[in-house]
Amino acid sequence: xxQVKQNSxxxxxxxxxxxxxxxxxxxxxxxxxxxxxxxxxEGPTFLISISSIKDKNEDGRFTVFLNKxxxxxxxxxxxxxxxxxxxxxxxxxxxxxxxYGKLTFGQGTILTVHP
Amino acid sequence: xPEVTQTPSHQVTQMGQEVILRCVPISNHLYFYWYRxxxxxxxxxxxxxxxxxxxxxxxxFDDQFSVERPDGSNxxxxxxSTKLEDSAMYFCASSVLAGADTQYFxxxxxxxxx
Numbered sequence: 001x002x003q004v005k006q007n008s009x010x011x012x013x014x015x016x017x018x019x020x021x022x023x024x025x026x027x028x029x030x031x032x033x034x035x036x037x038x039x040x041x042e043g044p045t046f047l048i049s050i051s052s053i054k055d056k057n058e059d060g061r062f063t064v065f066l067n068k069x070x071x072x073x074x075x076x077x078x079x080x081x082x083x084x085x086x087x088x089x090x091x092x093x094x095x096x097x098x099x100y101g102k103l104t105f106g107q108g109t110i111l112t113v114h115p
Numbered sequence: 116x117p118e119v120t121q122t123p124s125h126q127v128t129q130m131g132q133e134v135i136l137r138c139v140p141i142s143n144h145l146y147f148y149w150y151r152x153x154x155x156x157x158x159x160x161x162x163x164x165x166x167x168x169x170x171x172x173x174x175x176f177d178d179q180f181s182v183e184r185p186d187g188s189n190x191x192x193x194x195x196s197t198k199l200e201d202s203a204m205y206f207c208a209s210s211v212l213a214g215a216d217t218q219y220f221x222x223x224x225x226x227x228x229x
Contacts, residue, residue: 095214101163101216101218106157
């Protein structure tokens with residue numbers, strides 16, 4: 001199932017700089033997108049989401065951009081902090097039909113922020 | 116801040132045994148989910164549950180699996196006869212609405228089948 005793809009397995013960034021995590025999707029029925037952060041041996045923690053009617057959503061240091069024509073979204077973290085080091089998952093849910101909120105996840109990107 | 120809780124944090128069982136994984140969703144949430152993550156793989160959807168019924172299930176969720184909301188707070192996942200390949204992290208999640216709404220995840224139960 002490759003409907004949601006995060007092509008970069010890892011990203012390394014200096015503290016204070018911008019982190020940009022990318023996600024691509026293929027299912028045009030997806031209409032809600034979320035980013036989760038995960039530490040080892042913990043559950044995914046919700047970070048930020050975006051509906052398909054928007055192209056940008058901002059919450060503090062986190063901004064998600066959605067390009068529907070390219071079926072691409074990205075998460076920007078500015079400024080990056082060492083505590084942001086974790087695995088970041090992109091997830092999507094589809095509208096309508098019999099879908100009741102099933103989330104389809106990407107493979108995750110390991111972000112390392114160096115002091 | 117309300118959170119989803121799961122017990123146990125780690126369950127070790129012998130192949131063929133039954134296991135029950137427990138979750139307490141956030142109290143005002145109406146939709147409940149189970150996901151799993153096999154080591155090194157993606158988080159995968161198993162099942163969604165609403166109004167005491169399964170709303171949707173994946174092809175992974177076969178007859179060995181069942182879910183139940185036995186009372187007003189708990190949400191359980193039962194695996195009737197565990198297989199080696201059931202070893203994974205199992206995450207419970209809940210949301211107020213389905214679809215365009217945020218799902219909040221519990222810390223997970225690590226299931227090890229020997």
